[in-house]
Amino acid sequence: MRSFRIGSAFGIPIKLDVTFLLILPVFAYLIGTQVDIWIETLNAAPFDAQLDTAALTAGNMQWYLGIAAAVGLFVGVVLHELGHSVVAMHFGFPIDSITLWILGGIAALSDQPEEWSQELLIAIAGPIVSIVLGVLSLGALWYLPEGLDFARFVFGYLALMNFALAAFNLLPGFPMDGGRVLRALLARKRPFARATQIAAEVGKMFALLLGIVGILGFNLILIAIAFFIYIGASSEAQRTVMNAAFQDVSVTDVMTDDVHTIETTASIADLMDRMFEERHTGYPVTRNGDVVGMVTLDDARDVKPVERDAVRVEDVMNHDVYSVHESNNAMDALEAMQEEGVGRLVVFDDHDEMVGLVSRTDIMTAFNIIQTAGMDAEARSARASGG
Numbered sequence: 001m002r003s004f005r006i007g008s009a010f011g012i013p014i015k016l017d018v019t020f021l022l023i024l025p026v027f028a029y030l031i032g033t034q035v036d037i038w039i040e041t042l043n044a045a046p047f048d049a050q051l052d053t054a055a056l057t058a059g060n061m062q063w064y065l066g067i068a069a070a071v072g073l074f075v076g077v078v079l080h081e082l083g084h085s086v087v088a089m090h091f092g093f094p095i096d097s098i099t100l101w102i103l104g105g106i107a108a109l110s111d112q113p114e115e116w117s118q119e120l121l122i123a124i125a126g127p128i129v130s131i132v133l134g135v136l137s138l139g140a141l142w143y144l145p146e147g148l149d150f151a152r153f154v155f156g157y158l159a160l161m162n163f164a165l166a167a168f169n170l171l172p173g174f175p176m177d178g179g180r181v182l183r184a185l186l187a188r189k190r191p192f193a194r195a196t197q198i199a200a201e202v203g204k205m206f207a208l209l210l211g212i213v214g215i216l217g218f219n220l221i222l223i224a225i226a227f228f229i230y231i232g233a234s235s236e237a238q239r240t241v242m243n244a245a246f247q248d249v250s251v252t253d254v255m256t257d258d259v260h261t262i263e264t265t266a267s268i269a270d271l272m273d274r275m276f277e278e279r280h281t282g283y284p285v286t287r288n289g290d291v292v293g294m295v296t297l298d299d300a301r302d303v304k305p306v307e308r309d310a311v312r313v314e315d316v317m318n319h320d321v322y323s324v325h326e327s328n329n330a331m332d333a334l335e336a337m338q339e340e341g342v343g344r345l346v347v348f349d350d351h352d353e354m355v356g357l358v359s360r361t362d363i364m365t366a367f368n369i370i371q372t373a374g375m376d377a378e379a380r381s382a383r384a385s386g387g
Contacts, residue, residue, distance in 0.1 A: 003017040003101075004016060005097075009082055009098075010086060012095045012107075013096075013097040013098070014078060014097070014098050015097050015098065016100050017099055017100060017101035017102070019102035020074075020100045022102065024070055028063070028067045028069075028070040029066060030066070031065065031157070032062045033062075033066075035057055035061075035062040035065050035066070035153075039053050039056060039153065040053075041160070042141070042156040042157075047141065049156055050146065051149050051153055051156075056149055061150075064150075065154065068150075068154045069153075069158065072157075073158065073161050076133050076158060077100065077104050077105040077165070078098060079130075080105065080126040080127075080129050080133075080165065080169075081098045082098065082129070083126045083127075083130075084107045084126045084177075085098060087121055087122045088109055088122045091121075091122070093110065093113060094109075094110045095107055095108065096108040096110050103224060112243070114192045116188050117184070119184040119187070120184035120185070123177045123184060124170075124177065126169060128166075130165045130169070131166045133158070134160075134162035134163040135159075137156070138155075138159040140152070140155035171206065172203065173207060173210070173233075174202060174206075174232075175232040175233060175236050179199050179200075179202065179203045179206075180199075182198075183196055183199035186199060193241050193243075193244035193245075196236065196237050196240040196241070199237075200237035201233075203229055203230075203232075204230050204234065206229065207226045207229035207230035210222055210225060210226040211227070211230075242331060243331055247329075249330045249370070250326070250327055251324055251327070251329070251330055251332075251333050251347055251358055252326045252327070252355075252356070253366070254333075254362050254363055254366040255347050255356035255357060255358040255362060256358070256362060259284065259357045261283055261285070262274065262283045262313055263287070264285055264286070264293075264312065264314035265312055265313070266313045267308060267309050267312060267313070268307075268308040268309075268312070269309045271295065271313055272308065282294060282297070282343065282359075285313055285314065291321055292317075292321070293317035293319045294321060294322070294344070295313050295317040295318070299316040299318065302316065303316060321346055322336065322337075322340050322345050323345055323346040324346075324348075325347070325350075326347050326348065326349050326356070330358075334360065334363050337360055344357055344358065344360070345357070
């Protein structure tokens, strides 16, 4: 997401994604067009707000109400995410940022708690904050003087929306709060990775149901939320399973230590010949024994065939050398590749000497082997225990 910082709370950066700037006016407009409906709801039992419909719908008042209510709604979303964040920090998990975007808010934890009780408390903290905000807003609706109908309408709307936000988030749509609560409860008696897989499957089924409801009702917001939940559940499940698989696996365990390199002075024609012979699509580039860049098949393709004898590797190589230390976890290497948008990393030791090369293919091959070995180990363990 492309975002910019607007402030901070408890040391946590608060950011706005560009999509938020699109959705805020939409919410303000939708609320403004439905002011009379909301007034009717708040004037009915059990609220009995006795709001003045004529005064609140006169002139441009409904648009002012829409703007105020929309801003208040997203302030509530920030406080909801702060609830998660403060509890997470209490357990020692730093928060990178809170970002408002088109579908609400996201608190970015730097690490994932795997203790079920910690995740449970972190997950329910946000809905609890929303419920408290709903109660406070309801109190403001009831106890503010009747002459302050503008404020009473806004607080009444926020009371309903915060209660709805808490209820919706507690539905079992992993990775929403309810899905995380489900995973925490499942993890009491199961491995964390297995609990994640179950919660993710429940989340995907919930997303499909929500998507069907959205399609039948022509509700684009529900369809977007369903898509977000489905993708989020799939990616989090995969990430958690991979974290578990690579828990004790270092870069050294998965890297290729027989590294083929190419000199800066080699021609692109020579590079292409070597790629064909050695079946490699990327090489560290060296000058006097030092790694000074990386060159890939994509770089070579950009050179016209008639020019490949004249053009040197140093003319097309990437001068940025993305690297990882040999002691790093294999999952750290994969995340670094994803962050930098590259397919391989040079592996260095404590003396800054190149000792290997690790690629995305190396890591995924190791993951497949570890998964198979892990399942075999479980089966052997079950047989040994008489299960």
